[in-house]
Amino acid sequence: QKEVEQNSGPLSVPEGAIASLNCTYSDRVSQSFFWYRQYSGKSPELIMSIYSNGDKEDGRFTAQLNKASQYVSLLIRDSQPSDSATYLCAGRNFNKFYFGSGTKLNVKP
Amino acid sequence: SAVISQKPSRDICQRGTSLTIQCQVDSQVTMMFWYRQQPGQSLTLIATANQGSEATYESGFVIDKFPISRPNLTFSTLTVSNMSPEDSSIYLCSVYTGGETQYFGPGTRLLVL
Numbered sequence: 001q002k003e004v005e006q007n008s009g010p011l012s013v014p015e016g017a018i019a020s021l022n023c024t025y026s027d028r029v030s031q032s033f034f035w036y037r038q039y040s041g042k043s044p045e046l047i048m049s050i051y052s053n054g055d056k057e058d059g060r061f062t063a064q065l066n067k068a069s070q071y072v073s074l075l076i077r078d079s080q081p082s083d084s085a086t087y088l089c090a091g092r093n094f095n096k097f098y099f100g101s102g103t104k105l106n107v108k109p
Numbered sequence: 110s111a112v113i114s115q116k117p118s119r120d121i122c123q124r125g126t127s128l129t130i131q132c133q134v135d136s137q138v139t140m141m142f143w144y145r146q147q148p149g150q151s152l153t154l155i156a157t158a159n160q161g162s163e164a165t166y167e168s169g170f171v172i173d174k175f176p177i178s179r180p181n182l183t184f185s186t187l188t189v190s191n192m193s194p195e196d197s198s199i200y201l202c203s204v205y206t207g208g209e210t211q212y213f214g215p216g217t218r219l220l221v222l
Contacts, residue, residue: 034210043201043213044152046110088151090210095140097211101151 003028006089006100014108019076021103023089026070029098033065033072036088038102044088048074079107111136111204113214121220122192129188130217132202137182140205143175146216147198155200158185192221 003026013019025033032051036044050056050063050072062075072091076083084107089100112135122128132141141158156164156177164177179185189196202214 032210041218043199043216046210046212049209092210095205097142097154097205099152 001026002100003098004089004091004100006087006103008101009104010106011103012106012108013079015079015081017079017107019079019083019105019107021074021076021087021089021105023072023074023100024070025072025089025091025098028093029091030093032092033063034090034092035061035063035072035074036090038086038088040085076105079105081107081109083107110212111138111206113202113204113212115200115202115214115217117217118215119218119220121222123222124193126192127188127190128192128219129186130200130202132185132187132214134183134204136206138204139207141179141185142203142205142211143177143185143187144201144203144213145198146201152201155187158187189219192219194221197221 006023035048037047038044048061048063050065053065053067056063060077064073086102086104088102091098114133116131143155144152145155146152154167155170156166158164158177158179160179174190176188197220200217203211205211
């Protein structure tokens with residue numbers, strides 16, 4: 001099992017809908033979790049981090065962490081075409097980082 | 110977060126040659142990493158650049174092919190040696206300041222003919 005796993009997609013949602021991105025992780029990843037957004041041809045940029053169980057909201061983005069089930073999710077409300085990108089889930093254990101393979105999101109106007 | 114620059118931003122190289130990529134950070138950072146991202150793929154960690162000592166390479170990557178230097182806490186280089194078309198990729202420098210998470214440089218887009 002890879003340390004962090006994501007569905008590669010693509011996930012297609014209509015503009016204005018909620019996009020739900022999911023990620024599972026192994027026992028090797030324990031401390032904190034991150035969502036990066038990567039536009040085509042660009043480098044990843046951090047959009048959310050979460051450390052404890054529950055939800056964390058930042059504008060249209062909500063990160064959810066469930067340590068018992070070992071999954072992390074990212075909800076994007078009121079999805080916009082500009083949200084179309086690949087979303088990378090990552091986890092950290094001390095100084096070691098683990099990245100998922102990314103989920104491609106398409107938001108259709 | 111740190112401000113990271115990479116040079117060159119892109120290059121086209123001939124098979125058998127070498128290219129050195131530079132990564133500069135605007136502040137001292139604990140750790141620097143080098144990643145490769147092949148077209149349509151996710152990130153693959155090449156190595157951790159250690160200040161004052163040899164880099165720590167991940168499985169499948171060797172120093173002869175990807176020599177790395179880190180002379181101080183704000184600068185690192187990655188050389189891609191004896192290139193082949195399979196080395197065509199985006200090479201990303203990232204930094205970890207001991208705080209939240211890694212931050213990535215803008216990347217170097219390499220095409221090997």
